[in-house]
Amino acid sequence: MPVMIAAVVLVGALCVLDLILTLGVVKRLREHTALLLEVSGNMPGRPPVLAVGAEIGEFTAVTVDGEMLTRESLAGDTLVAFFSPNCEPCQEMLPKFVAHARAAGGGRDRVLAVVVGATDRAAGQVAELSPVARVVVEGSDTVLTSAFQIKGFPALFKVAPNGDGRPVIADNRVQLLDTPTVVA
Incomplete structure (x- = not known):
């Protein structure tokens, strides 16, 4: 009987030691995750986005109103958002x-909304966005999505000209909401 008691005590002590070590590993993993997010410039729950100061790629797109847009169309401070109808x-x-777009100064010319998805599924979002933004619907041709290197939805940026007058990302963490995202 004393051997059995000693074995149970030993197994219990090993289990407690294992639990302490496991909790230490979990804590260390959380610290590493936080450090990696800080280094990469991304926030938890948000897809990776272009860094502040990154230049936007070349693009040519047509809005739902028939207006031709290019990278140079993003003159001045512009709020740019990417949505998907099934997100x-x-x-x-x-x-x-x-x-936020309605309250921001500059009107529709300072706001660009891109809805990525089939035109028929995007109609509801287009109707809501059209009064406050220039709206582009991207189906299979994802020129704007590629120019901004979108990896998930929704994505929200502030774009401003750099010293050479080319549009760059001025802010990739626009604080108008605390909504989670879906990876593309």
């Missing part, structure tokens, strides 16, 4: 974005 976080973000 729940996009649906949650849309009213907040519309309210």
Whole structure:
């Protein structure tokens, strides 16, 4: 009997030691994750985005109103957003974005919204966005999505000209909402 008690105590002590070591490893992994997010410039729950100061790629697109857009069309400070009709976080973000765009100075010329998806599925988002933004619907031709290197939805940027007058990312963490994102 004393051997059995000693074995149970030994197994219990080993289990407690294992639990302590496991908790230490979990804590260390959380610290490493936070450091990696800080170094990469990304926030938890958000897809990787272009860094502040990154130049936007060349593009040519046509808005739903028939206006031709190029990279040079993004003169001055411009709010740019990417949505997808089958993205729940996009649906949650849309009213907040519309309210923010309506309140921002500069009107429609300073706001660009890109809806990525089939035209028929994008109609609802286009209707909400059109009064406050120039809207582009991207189906299979994803020129703007490529120019901004979009990896998930929703994505929101402030674009401004750099010293040479070329549009660059001025802010990739626009604070108008706390909505999670969906990876593309």
